[in-house]
Structures are given as structure tokens and as C-alpha cells.
Amino acid sequence: MIDAGSSIIGQSRTLLQCVARADAVAMTDATVLVLGESGVGKELIARRIHEHSRRARQPLVVVNCAAVPRDLFESEFFGHVRGAFSGATRDRKGRLETAHQGTLFLDEVGEIPPELQGKLLRALQQMSFERVGDDQTRQVDVRVIAATNRCLAADAASGRFRPDLYYRLSTFPIEVPPLRERADDIGLLSDHFLVEIAGRLRRKPPRLSKQQVRQLRAYDWPGNIRELRNVLERVIILGNASDLDAVLPPSPKPRAAALPRTPAETIDGDYVTAEEVLAFERNNLIAALEAAKWRVSGKGGAANLLQMNPSTLASRLKALDIRRPAPNSLYLRIGGRATITALARDLLGRMQADPQVGRFWSDRSMVGIRQEEKLLIQYLCSELGGPTRYAGRDMVSAHAHLPINASDWKVFLGYLERTFEALGLDQSSRRSLHDAVDALEPSIVSTA
Ligand code: HEM
CATH class of the missing domain: 3.40.50.300 (P-loop containing nucleotide triphosphate hydrolases)
Structure with missing residues (x-):
């Protein structure tokens, strides 16, 4: 866009x-x-x-x-x-x-x-x-x-x-995502800035080669779009797009923010329960497996990413019963945990902002909303065939006390479609998701 x-x-x-x-x-x-x-x-x-x-x-x-x-x-x-x-x-x-x-x-x-x-x-x-x-x-x-x-x-x-x-x-x-999480946009953004800055400085906009765009994409942009704009401005002022190295600072090391977070930020005297440690371990292993496309050993495999011995990893996967999702599972077809997280956030955001169904969330704290978001992600991941476990209550009884009526359900279906649209899901995945959702209607909509 x-x-x-x-x-x-x-x-x-x-x-x-x-x-x-x-x-x-x-x-x-x-x-x-x-x-x-x-x-x-x-x-x-x-x-x-x-x-x-x-x-x-x-x-x-x-x-x-x-x-x-x-x-x-x-x-x-x-x-x-x-x-x-x-x-x-x-x-x-x-x-x-x-x-x-x-x-x-x-x-x-x-x-x-x-x-x-x-x-x-x-x-x-x-x-x-x-x-x-x-x-x-x-x-x-x-x-x-x-x-x-x-x-x-x-x-x-x-x-x-x-x-x-x-x-x-x-x-x-x-x-708002940092630039390093939207590297696909760097080419488009660069073209836009080069034309804009060159116009302002009355210069001819230089064109970046494919190799130079790759170089821009490889950098991790701690200063984000503002930094990209400044770098391109320097390119134009120096009049020389051929040597990006001269204006591109050396790539900084990955930052703490990019590292996985622990289940609770433990401080002196604080502790997490054995169950929380296991849940954290589980999520951490799944995240690494997904990043490694479910390869356990070898270069770029999960053991390598986790800096763990492959046989230790294999035995932890067995102990925690973590299994690779079936290739034809809806979970993998729609893009795994990343898509499901985006789906849950987008849908919940739209529902909370709606004048009619927003009433279900108006009294809830941010912590409560975040918790619900987390449970929804877990539920969807496990229902759609993913490796994540749902640790909530029974999903149906969570709605039993909520007066969700037929008109609320219609609003929900409308947003569901808009979320599918925003995520660019293909028609066959949409149909399968709709079927699953339709089957749940009688247990969520209250007839009272
Ligand atoms: C197929 C459709 C739906 C699914 C799969 C779903 C799933 C879930 C899940 C997994 C939870 C967390 C339950 C737990 O505590 O473990 C939840 C909570 C909740 N859902 Fe839904 N939901 C659906 C439809 C709706 C609709 C249509 C509304 C409102 C219009 C709604 C409102 C809520 C609210 C307010 C909570 C928090 C309940 C509480 O903590 O007391 N849900 N939902």
C-alpha cells in the first residue's frame, strides 16, 4: 500500500x-x-x-x-x-x-x-x-x-x-513494526525517498542495484525509517550510489529486545513455578523448530540455533511430546504460529473497538486482555493441528456466562472476514476456518 x-x-x-x-x-x-x-x-x-x-x-x-x-x-x-x-x-x-x-x-x-x-x-x-x-x-x-x-x-x-x-x-x-521486521518494504521505501530527496536537492535520483537493495535489507536499522532516509540522503549528497558501504554503518549485533523473553522477568527473590518453566521450555523449543523449518540437527537446525546438543534436543522433544505438525494441517497451511498470532491480535483489536461487541471487553484490564489473547492463540494453534498446548479452561465454558447474542455473532463473522482479508489468507483456508467457526456457534451464542 x-x-x-x-x-x-x-x-x-x-x-x-x-x-x-x-x-x-x-x-x-x-x-x-x-x-x-x-x-x-x-x-x-x-x-x-x-x-x-x-x-x-x-x-x-x-x-x-x-x-x-x-x-x-x-x-x-x-x-x-x-x-x-x-x-x-x-x-x-x-x-x-x-x-x-x-x-x-x-x-x-x-x-x-x-x-x-x-x-x-x-x-x-x-x-x-x-x-x-x-x-x-x-x-x-x-x-x-x-x-x-x-x-x-x-x-x-x-x-x-x-x-x-x-x-x-x-x-x-x-x-508499529521496526524496519528490520519489514525488510520486504525496503526497496519500495528507498525508491520513494530517493525520488523525494533528489527532487528537493534538485539532483537526478540515483537507482540502486539489486545488490545494493540486498545490502540495505541485510542491515538491521536500529534507527528505523528515519535512519534509512538519512543514509539515502547521504548517498545523494555524496553523489555516489556505487559505494553504499561508505554511508552504511557496520551492522550492529542482535539486540536484547530480539532475544526470547523468559516467562516472567525474574528478579532477586522472585521465582517461576516448575510448570511455568516447562511451558517456557516448550514454547522456546517450538519457536526454534519453526525458525529452522523443523530441522533438528545440522547447520541452521534447531539444535544449532539453540546451541544445544542435537541428541539432548531430541530427548527433550520426546519428553515434552513436541511433534511436527502434519504438512496438510490448517496450522501449517495458514503460516503457523506467526499467522495465528496476527489473526488473534487483529480480530480481538477489531472486536474491542466495535461499539456493539466492545462491551464484552470494556471492563477488562490490559493484563486480562493480553491473557485472553494468549489463550486464544494457544487454543487456535492446538485446534488447527499445531504443536502448542492450550492451557486455558474449557473454551466453551469460558463463554457460558457471556450474553453473546445472534447479532454479536454476525458482527464477529464480519470482522473475521476482514481479518482474513488483511492477512491475505487463501480461499480454501478461509473456507476450512469458517467451517470450524460455524460448528462452534451453537455453543458460544446464548439463546437465553
Ligand atoms: C469461534 C469463535 C470463538 C472462539 C474460538 C473463541 C475462543 C476463546 C478462547 C480460547 C478464550 C479464552 C478462554 C479461556 O479462558 O481459556 C475466549 C475468551 C473470551 N471470548 Fe471468545 N471465542 C470465540 C467467539 C467469541 C465471541 C463471538 C465473543 C464476543 C462477541 C467472544 C468473547 C470472549 C470473551 C469476552 C472472552 C473472555 C472470557 C473470560 O475470561 O471471562 N468470543 N474466547
Whole structure:
């Protein structure tokens, strides 16, 4: 997809999934938290949501929270009246008021100082505030989109960020993939930037050779799209596309973030249960087997990736009863755990953002929603013939207390189709999945 208006460029599956989530939530008034590393284009996603919302003709007010001086925060957000502090020579509207009827985009929201987090939370809950130095309460109607490259959940757990503000902001998280996870888009992005930058510098855009595109794809882009753009700008300024090595920094080592995470971040005195350790081991082995296309030994095999002795790995696979999925299983036909994870996230995101069926999730915490997402992924993986085990309750009884009616089911089927579309599933897989879902209808839809 090439979205010329706001320049979201790319066709990779990870990007399309992210855009599909943004589009699904755009028409609602839900608060959105855009997550992703620096330079991935979080503001573009926020703009797209605004432009596809009913507020599109109203202002989109952008505040970079990291750039506001600490002592000016309150006045920046809420405005002030003349004489409120030295230098306040006239009344001034804050960003919240300027965004009235539109969207307020809080970039780098993790940088808001602690003393203002409580005030901001109150303003967002009540949609009202006072200008600094004023006692008149003003009402606003604002949709909030926040973005961060920090792990706000960890900040909330450690007390660096107010948990209640975190929960308020994270109603609908959207993760923007880093460039290294959408390497398929690098050619398209490079062509776009070369033409744009060359036009601005009044130069002829150079063309990259296949080998050079391969070189760009092999690099891991810690600075993401912003870094790619800078590198290409240097190529044009140096006037010499023939030597990319001169402008491409040496590839950094894989980062901690790319390594598998442990089941619980254990800290001194904390522990995980034997069952959790086994579940972690199981998932870890399956992830390595999938990465190695189920080859156990040899170069690039799972034992090699795990830096384990192949016979030790083979005996662990036996002990944990991990078996290769059948080649004709729906699990493998649709793309394994990666596709199922994308499917569950996309579908749950659309359902939560829907005005009708969203009611089933409105009281649930982020932790509860994440847990449900995890269980749904496990359930689908195991039902479709994958090696993952479902560790939840009985799926049918999980819905027994929920008043899911026929009209909710129709909404669900509509989103299911849109998710299949966004994932690009082939018709025969769609039909098989529909058959499986149809068979479950009587046990999920309540007739009461
Ligand atoms: C074929 C269709 C569906 C499947 C396979 C499915 C699967 C699941 C699974 C595996 C869980 C986790 C259960 C556990 O705790 O172990 C779950 C929970 C849940 N599902 Fe579904 N679901 C389906 C349809 C729906 C629909 C149509 C809705 C609402 C309109 C819905 C709403 C929920 C809710 C709210 C929960 C959380 C329940 C709780 O924790 O109390 N599901 N679902």
C-alpha cells in the first residue's frame, strides 16, 4: 500500500496488519496507544487514524511531550490566564482546548513528568480542566492518541509512570513494526525517498542495484525509517550510489529486545513455578523448530540455533511430546504460529473497538486482555493441528456466562472476514476456518 497523503509506504504483512488495526479503531473514539521504536513512523499511524475518523475535518494537535520544558507543561496542556505567572502577559489556550472536537496526539507520552500525570488523567477522565491561574472549569471533546518508544507497562509496574494513566491510555494498543521486521518494504521505501530527496536537492535520483537493495535489507536499522532516509540522503549528497558501504554503518549485533523473553522477568527473590518453566521450555523449543523449518540437527537446525546438543534436543522433544505438525494441517497451511498470532491480535483489536461487541471487553484490564489473547492463540494453534498446548479452561465454558447474542455473532463473522482479508489468507483456508467457526456457534451464542 502507498498512502500518499500521510506517506505510509510498504506492502509487508506486518505493516498491513498494523494499518488494518489503525483503520479498525479509527471510526471509534477509543484512546489509542501507538507503540514502537524510535523512527518507525508512529506519528504517521496517528495521522492516519485521525484522517480516517469522524474528526478528520477538525484539528489534529501534536504535542511532543519530550520537548516541553518541565515547568511549562501545565500551561502547555491547559493554557493560562494573564498574570498567572511572570511572563504570562495574555490569556492563552492550551493544547487540550485547541484540540476541541479533534484529536490530541501525545508523542513520547512516557516523558510526562510525574506531577502532571495525575492532572492529565483527571482531565482525560472528565474531559474538563482549568487554565493555570483560572478557576473556571472548561469542557472539551477530544480524542486522545498517545505514542511511546518506552515499555510503559514496565514503567507503570516500577512506579515511573502512573498505572491508572497507563490503563487509561492503553485501551487499544497498536504496535508499529521496526524496519528490520519489514525488510520486504525496503526497496519500495528507498525508491520513494530517493525520488523525494533528489527532487528537493534538485539532483537526478540515483537507482540502486539489486545488490545494493540486498545490502540495505541485510542491515538491521536500529534507527528505523528515519535512519534509512538519512543514509539515502547521504548517498545523494555524496553523489555516489556505487559505494553504499561508505554511508552504511557496520551492522550492529542482535539486540536484547530480539532475544526470547523468559516467562516472567525474574528478579532477586522472585521465582517461576516448575510448570511455568516447562511451558517456557516448550514454547522456546517450538519457536526454534519453526525458525529452522523443523530441522533438528545440522547447520541452521534447531539444535544449532539453540546451541544445544542435537541428541539432548531430541530427548527433550520426546519428553515434552513436541511433534511436527502434519504438512496438510490448517496450522501449517495458514503460516503457523506467526499467522495465528496476527489473526488473534487483529480480530480481538477489531472486536474491542466495535461499539456493539466492545462491551464484552470494556471492563477488562490490559493484563486480562493480553491473557485472553494468549489463550486464544494457544487454543487456535492446538485446534488447527499445531504443536502448542492450550492451557486455558474449557473454551466453551469460558463463554457460558457471556450474553453473546445472534447479532454479536454476525458482527464477529464480519470482522473475521476482514481479518482474513488483511492477512491475505487463501480461499480454501478461509473456507476450512469458517467451517470450524460455524460448528462452534451453537455453543458460544446464548439463546437465553
Ligand atoms: C469461534 C469463535 C470463538 C472462539 C474460538 C473463541 C475462543 C476463546 C478462547 C480460547 C478464550 C479464552 C478462554 C479461556 O479462558 O481459556 C475466549 C475468551 C473470551 N471470548 Fe471468545 N471465542 C470465540 C467467539 C467469541 C465471541 C463471538 C465473543 C464476543 C462477541 C467472544 C468473547 C470472549 C470473551 C469476552 C472472552 C473472555 C472470557 C473470560 O475470561 O471471562 N468470543 N474466547
